[in-house]
Amino acid sequence: MxxxxxxxxxxxxxxxxxxxxxxxxxxxxxxxxxxxxxxxxxxxxxxxxxxxxxxxxxxxxxxxxxxxxxxxxxxxxxxxxxxxxxxxxxxxxxxxxxxxxxxxxxxxxxxxxxxxxxxxxxxxxxxxxxxxxxxxxxxxxxxxxxxxxxxxxxxxxxxxxxxxxxxxxxxxxxxGGACRDGLESTIIRIEPGEKRPILHLLRPGPVTKKELQNFGRVVVERKRLIDEQPDVPGQLASHYAPRTPLYLFDKPADFRPEKGKRYGLMSHKGDPKAGYVGAHDWAVVESLSPGSGKLPEAAVRLFHVLRTLDEAGLDAIVAEPVTDTGLGQAIMDRLRRAAVNR
Missing domain, CATH: 3.90.870.10 (DHBP synthase)
Structure with a gap:
């Protein structure tokens, strides 16, 4: 076709x-x-x-x-x-x-x-x-x-x-050109509550928990079981993944490179002070938000950067975490489900 x-x-x-x-x-x-x-x-x-x-x-x-x-x-x-x-x-x-x-x-x-x-x-x-x-x-x-x-x-x-x-x-x-937000939509289910409505946050996205809290009590659903039928789209444990194995480490010292393998780094903002840039002689380094670390820019660039690293002929990709608050919660959700060591 x-x-x-x-x-x-x-x-x-x-x-x-x-x-x-x-x-x-x-x-x-x-x-x-x-x-x-x-x-x-x-x-x-x-x-x-x-x-x-x-x-x-x-x-x-x-x-x-x-x-x-x-x-x-x-x-x-x-x-x-x-x-x-x-x-x-x-x-x-x-x-x-x-x-x-x-x-x-x-x-x-x-x-x-x-x-x-x-x-x-x-x-x-x-x-x-x-x-x-x-x-x-x-x-x-x-x-x-x-x-x-x-x-x-x-x-x-x-x-x-x-x-x-x-x-x-x-x-x-x-x-229609590049997507404005770059991350899939936030998904919620509404439940009536005694004092305030309950908003079940089923998938984090561009509309953040903080924004939703203006309209009700937000309950973050953490269920991520791949052998269980999801009750909404985008809940499976393994998702958003490149073909190249991706590893997500909480701190640079957790990374143990194997000799002879080519590794690429997905950095948050490319800041050496975070410890990841200098942790290894990376074959490729790509930053989500170069210099500034702004989460909206990181969200827009996330899938583009993943795809760039996936096409770089690497043995593995190492992802530096971003802050797990606000829009960063949605970014980390995608990274955790893309990682083979989640």
């Missing part, structure tokens, strides 16, 4: 939206940009189309998908909002939609069981990416769209990365 790329620039936005919408209507899959990572989209109401996502990604059928809506008014095509959480739900979507927050809700009958892996709940969000939302409006139906990569691999944040992952497997990639 030949994979076309259409750049969704202002002068040909209509062409990109029309091409993607037409293929989606035909039950095909299309790689589309979001503000988080590139997604592999299909008609969320068409089980046969959704099955192609699992086949192309080589994704296990027990791992559910996120469904995207173009507008809040389309929510009833996907899910219902129980009365006892409606008030906090409205506050959350007013603050974070469109944007990188996914909310788990009871699904409606028109969403196939394949989308939710047989669960009676569905993970839903409204993307803030104008290209994705344009395609959603043009298509007119909800779109199921996990990350546009082979299962368990590094999530793509550019059209080029999608082509490397899925070229020849899909008919079309819509190039």
């Amino acid at each position: 030949e994979t076309r790329i259409i750049a969704a620039e202002d002068e040909n936005m209509k062409e990109a939206v029309a091409a993607a919408s037409e293929l989606l209507a035909q039950g095909e899959v299309v790689a589309v940009p979001t503000e988080t990572v590139y997604g592999l989209g299909a008609d969320a109401t068409n089980a046969a189309a959704v099955a192609k996502i699992f086949e192309i990604k080589e994704r296990p059928a027990f791992d559910p998908l996120i469904v995207h809506i173009a507008s809040v008014k389309d929510l009833d095509q996907v899910a219902t909002v129980p009365d006892d959480i409606d008030k906090v739900f409205q506050k959350l979507i007013s603050a974070f939609w469109p944007g990188p927050l996914t909310i788990v809700l009871p699904k409606v009958a028109s969403i196939p069981d394949l989308v939710t892996s047989g669960l009676d709940t569905v993970a839903v969000r409204q993307s803030g990416n104008r290209v994705f939302r344009g395609i959603g409006r043009g298509f007119g139906k909800p779109i199921a769209a996990p990350s546009a990569n082979r299962f368990g691999r590094i999530s793509p944040t550019s059209a080029t990365a999608v082509m490397k992952e899925l070229g020849g497997r899909i008919p079309l990639i819509i190039d």
